Amino acid sequence: MARTVNKKLRDERRRKILDAATVLFAQHGFSQSTITQIAKAVGVSHATIFLYFPTKDDLFQAVILEPLDTTKKLYLSLMSQGNSPLERLHSLVRGQIHRSLYNATYLRLVQYALGQPERFPDIAKELNHYVNRFVHDIIPIIEEGQRMGELSPGDPFYIAWAYFSYYNGIGMCYLEPNEESINELVKNGLRIFGPVEKVCNYD
Amino acid sequence: MARTVNKKLRDERRRKILDAATVLFAQHGFSQSTITQIAKAVGVSHATIFLYFPTKDDLFQAVILEPLDTTKKLYLSLMSQGNSPLERLHSLVRGQIHRSLYNATYLRLVQYALGQPERFPDIAKELNHYVNRFVHDIIPIIEEGQRMGELSPGDPFYIAWAYFSYYNGIGMCYLEPNEESINELVKNGLRIFGPVEKVCNYD
Amino acid sequence: MARTVNKKLRDERRRKILDAATVLFAQHGFSQSTITQIAKAVGVSHATIFLYFPTKDDLFQAVILEPLDTTKKLYLSLMSQGNSPLERLHSLVRGQIHRSLYNATYLRLVQYALGQPERFPDIAKELNHYVNRFVHDIIPIIEEGQRMGELSPGDPFYIAWAYFSYYNGIGMCYLEPNEESINELVKNGLRIFGPVEKVCNYD
Amino acid sequence: MARTVNKKLRDERRRKILDAATVLFAQHGFSQSTITQIAKAVGVSHATIFLYFPTKDDLFQAVILEPLDTTKKLYLSLMSQGNSPLERLHSLVRGQIHRSLYNATYLRLVQYALGQPERFPDIAKELNHYVNRFVHDIIPIIEEGQRMGELSPGDPFYIAWAYFSYYNGIGMCYLEPNEESINELVKNGLRIFGPVEKVCNYD
DNA sequence: CATGAATGAGTTTTCATTCAT
């Protein structure tokens, strides 16, 4: 019983540490964020951090890799909403871009780590797995869309990567997040998948 | 005469320092790259670095900002090659993506700095100027393409930003650079501008 | 309890650092004394010093300014011992000169800082306060002595400053400290106050 | 002939260096004054300084010790002006205090070096010679004054030292230099020699 | 003779990490 309570407290504190670290790492980068800063943000002693994460590198790794599961579930959910492939892609694009504009912190951190693979090799490897799985998961939808004539032809693998690049790049653009900007970025992002213009068909 | 020689030697060494710093900063980030490492890469004492750049920050700034002029000239040149707007965009996209795949180091560094605007505010400001100018320079071509019917309608401002995001995001994808990947990324990138499918017209 | 012990240990160590720093700063000056030297003298790591004083400047300032309170209490006590003004001045002069000869280290340090007001402006300002208070405290005694006929007339303000100069200057003389030298320096220092020669009166 | 001209130029430049160094050393202390600063003040390259003084220490030593001859001549001249011993002491005290208030730079430097004998042992030794000679030179005047009844009795050796202390201490007092302050400091300084009050005698 | 370039030794300061309580 006591153990359960303790476990709960531990998990809660662990979470707090991860959250604070996410914000600080995203804002100042890895080296410029100190364990003491993070501890202060959480309201514990810096030594306590080491009770939860053996090294600063481990903390950084956890900050970046642990949310990946949730993120994966999110995109899987997004890409299952809608009937036609195009609708599902639309749901995905809108969901991701919304997140990328309104909830940029974590994404920025992922990009930070992704941009320095020599420095964070383990993290980069794991992130690559994740990206590859994402590409792997989106390809069937693209293929289905092309088969159904909703999407113009094109190598689905590269289209998936192209979209991923687009999604990644948005994180660095600092466009003001509002209805308009999101709508436009969604529309333009969808273009990468080559949606067949209905206008055209009815000419 | 002696002065000329000296000036030349100085410039040469300055360049070497910038080159070595570019690589190291891109690989390990700002804080994790030490002046001593850079000096060793150049083959001089660490104190020598400070003869050319008063602080590490100055060196970093120079590494990122000094190439911007050349880069701007490059994209201006690229976007003037071709007759129709679409041709010019094609030239631009191909040129930039080629550079982004084959010459990724500098681009990665730009993204590194762009991703931490609170930490490198001066650099971020300057980079934003640059990006805004790029957007400003590409918009007229988009508009012309739309007027001529080569491009589908759409807000040119957001289209420009969308393409820029795409271009930026490619730097983090680590696709193997070859004919095929470049062709595909170019094709998919161009889609953002909404090229009107000829196939369609002749239906 | 533990807190009390800790506090005590901290204070003790803080004191040790201040003592070691006093000696080293007095011997080699500020710039030539290194934190590492001080740490070694105390028997701790150099990083420990920074746990007690955030910067070297702060340490220097503490070394000089913190004893001022005690010093003030000392001179106030000295100048209250004795009945007549002359007796009290005698007590003061003897006490200060004794200290200046037998306990020269701190005084030298004060002079070192006092001699470089542009370099240590905060310290110099604080020291000036102290000196002005000293002058202010001694003036009433001089006035009383003059009124009572124990002292020859003369502007008490300048007499106070003259004595203070004398006291200060002794710190640089490196006379061997013994009964004789102290007696003589006291006698000659007292002359600044213009004691009326008894011999004279009984002529 | 050329040699003579060169010699003259060299001496002139040497003098300029010493002058600039005097000011800077007095203002910022030894370690905080850099060779480059001095060179800039003189208008030459820092490397040039080393053509005139092999090391920074040598320069410092020259700055302090070379003027001693002149200073000695000055005090000898001052203490020979006047008929009676008291008059001559008066001339000396007035001259020195005037110099100490209006021309404080060099004096401050001497005190700076005098205050750190462990750090500048050679300079301190030389300065001690100088002080001893000064004491030695002033003692006969005191003795004569005492013999003539102009001065109260007292060990001339300690009186000489007492006056020297007074003179030294004035350098750190930062009293505003003007007619009044000088007059008062001279008057009070003279008291150290124990001038017999005429008033008294004629009672 | 004068100097600009180069450097190595040294100094303050930071910080992740360990440990005793």
Add this chain to the structure above:
DNA sequence: AATGAATGAAAACTCATTCAT
């Protein structure tokens, strides 16, 4: 379990000094 104290390993930056021109 939590923490305050301690530290050693860096790292940026400075500066006297040397040397080639």
